[in-house]
Amino acid sequence: MKDDQRLRVRLGDRLTEAGCLRTAPWRAAVEAIPRHEFLRGGFFEQVEEASPTAWRPVLPNGGGRWLERCYADESLVTQVAGTVVPGDLRGEIMRAPTSSSTMPSLVVRMLEELQVEDGHRVLEIGTGYSTALLCHRLGDGSVVSAEVDREVSGRAAASLSICGYRPNLVVGDGLAGHEEAAPYDRVIATCGILTVPESWIAQTKPGGIVLAMVGGWLYASELVRLTVHGDGTASGRFLGGQISFMLARPHLPPPLGLLPDFGSGEERLTALGPDLLTADWTTRFVAQLAAPRAQHISLTSEGRTHQVLIDVEAGAWTVLTEVDKGWRVRQGGPVRLWDAVEDHVARWRTDGAPGLERFEISVTPDGGQAIRWPGAPRRAPG
Numbered sequence: 001m002k003d004d005q006r007l008r009v010r011l012g013d014r015l016t017e018a019g020c021l022r023t024a025p026w027r028a029a030v031e032a033i034p035r036h037e038f039l040r041g042g043f044f045e046q047v048e049e050a051s052p053t054a055w056r057p058v059l060p061n062g063g064g065r066w067l068e069r070c071y072a073d074e075s076l077v078t079q080v081a082g083t084v085v086p087g088d089l090r091g092e093i094m095r096a097p098t099s100s101s102t103m104p105s106l107v108v109r110m111l112e113e114l115q116v117e118d119g120h121r122v123l124e125i126g127t128g129y130s131t132a133l134l135c136h137r138l139g140d141g142s143v144v145s146a147e148v149d150r151e152v153s154g155r156a157a158a159s160l161s162i163c164g165y166r167p168n169l170v171v172g173d174g175l176a177g178h179e180e181a182a183p184y185d186r187v188i189a190t191c192g193i194l195t196v197p198e199s200w201i202a203q204t205k206p207g208g209i210v211l212a213m214v215g216g217w218l219y220a221s222e223l224v225r226l227t228v229h230g231d232g233t234a235s236g237r238f239l240g241g242q243i244s245f246m247l248a249r250p251h252l253p254p255p256l257g258l259l260p261d262f263g264s265g266e267e268r269l270t271a272l273g274p275d276l277l278t279a280d281w282t283t284r285f286v287a288q289l290a291a292p293r294a295q296h297i298s299l300t301s302e303g304r305t306h307q308v309l310i311d312v313e314a315g316a317w318t319v320l321t322e323v324d325k326g327w328r329v330r331q332g333g334p335v336r337l338w339d340a341v342e343d344h345v346a347r348w349r350t351d352g353a354p355g356l357e358r359f360e361i362s363v364t365p366d367g368g369q370a371i372r373w374p375g376a377p378r379r380a381p382g
Contacts, residue, residue: 004034007071011035011104014073020105022112029136030108036070038101038129038159042086043069043076044093054094057086075103079152097246099152101129102190106243108133113225113239114186114211123181123203125174125212125248126190127156135165143167144181146174148249175250177203184208192221192245194292196234198367206230213245214361214371217253217295218277220285221245224361232365240357242281253295254312262308262319265332272342273327274307274320282356283345289371290344291337294318309337351375 012030015021021030042059055077060066069076079085079099107130116122120142122134127147134143140160145167147153153171160167170178174189175197182203189200189212200210208228215221221244226236276287277296288294294309294316309318316333329338348354354373362370 003067004036004071005031007067008032008034011071011073015105015108018073018105020109020112025137026108026111026133029111029133030104032136033129033132033163035101035104035129036067037162038132038156039066039070039076039078040159041078041155042066043078043101044080044086044097045069045077047092050092050094052094054092055080055097056092057089059086071104073103073105075106076101079149083151085151099149100246102245104129107190109241110188110190110211110223111137113223114188115209116186120185121181121183122186122188123177123184123200124188124190127153127169128159128190130188130190131156131167132160132163132165135160135163135167140165140167144170144178144184146170146172146178148173173250175199175248179203187211189213189248190245192247192251194247194251195367195369196224196226196361196363198363198365201226201228201232201234201363201365204228204234210234210236213243215244215247215285216288216292218284218288218291219244220281220288222285222356222359226361226363233363235360235362238356238359238361240355242356256295256297256310256312259310260315260317260332262306262317262330262332265317265319265330266336267328267330269323269325270320270327270329270338270342272345273322276341276345277307277309282353285356286345286348287341290340294337309341311335311337347376348373 008031012027021027042057044055045058047054047056058066077097077100080097081095082098122143124145127145131145150171157169177199183205185208187200187204187210192213192215210226213221214224223239226234228234293313294311297308299306299308307320316335316337318338319330321328331338359373
């Protein structure tokens with residue numbers, strides 16, 4: 001048995017033991033698809049203890065380290081700064097990742113949760129290793145995969161061809177779906193989103209499933225599975241797991257620009273401090289529902305650290321500063337962000353602080369989205 005075949009079998013064993021890989025067809029796909037073919041250009045690894053975060057390339061060089069890492073259960077960064085790939089660099093780079101090969105356990109968990117059956121047609125948002133797994137399971141004629149980055153799509157197409165697959169690959173904004181080949185039985189996205197696009201719902205057959213990672217700019221996200229209904233709406237549940245993807249590029253937060261005058265606005269004491277913004281995943285997700293377009297930053301002034309929420313589009317802001325007996329909050333703009341966060345978190349706690357696996361999500365044909373927990377008002381912000 002070749003080294004990569006042995007590694008594929010070992011990966012299948014690990015994913016099965018972890019409970020991510022549950023059915024024989026997906027186990028066969030994992031053992032058949034060479035993940036390393038999608039990483040021929042290498043990947044970036046994070047430089048330990050570097051501040052700010054730095055990345056260095058790991059390239060195929062005939063040694064075993066690269067190949068072993070290709071079959072580790074970890075996400076591997078394949079692009080930074082929108083254009084830089086591992087082969088472009090000698091040394092280190094301090095820029096943000098913009099594309100990656102998702103950890104196999106998450107890939108197969110999502111594919112299992114998609115509940116595909118023979119004969120289903122699938123629209124996938126984001127092209128790569130998962131596309132090959134779908135092709136193996138359903139046949140490449142049943143797979144449409146949309147990728148916004150032309151270079152990423154081109155490299156994935158070459159890797160898919162090596163694996164023997166030629167699905168319908170679309171270069172463009174996957175948030176718009178691909179109406180030309182609709183309707184689909186299943187839609188799956190391997191990028192994070194703020195709201196479920198109405199195009200995905202419209203292009204899915206009634207009774208079909210949309211599976212995606214919904215989150216926000218406080219970077220707490222969850223996997224959701226929605227069933228599409230005959231009236232053009234969709235509804236479903238959160239699947240839990242505290243996992244995340246890079247956000248779809250159109251859903252990335254805007255630049256902060258010129259900061260507002262934090263000396264203006266209204267000031268009061270607050271019992272809830274900014275630990276809500278960095279606390280456990282569920283609390284942060286609930287806070288994020290109350291201020292879905294707000295970004296969190298820390299500022300130091302006159303020896304004191306201030307925690308800031310800014311909603312650039314709304315022109316609203318909150319500054320939290322620690323005082324002797326708690327926290328002082330100052331708010332400005334057309335809405336009071338911290339009032340909304342306090343109220344939302346308080347109501348969630350009053351309702352027993354249910355876990356995210358009990359949350360529900362609904363989407364309307366006009367793109368409206370509501371997320372609620374048991375006991376919450378029928379329409380919670382989201």
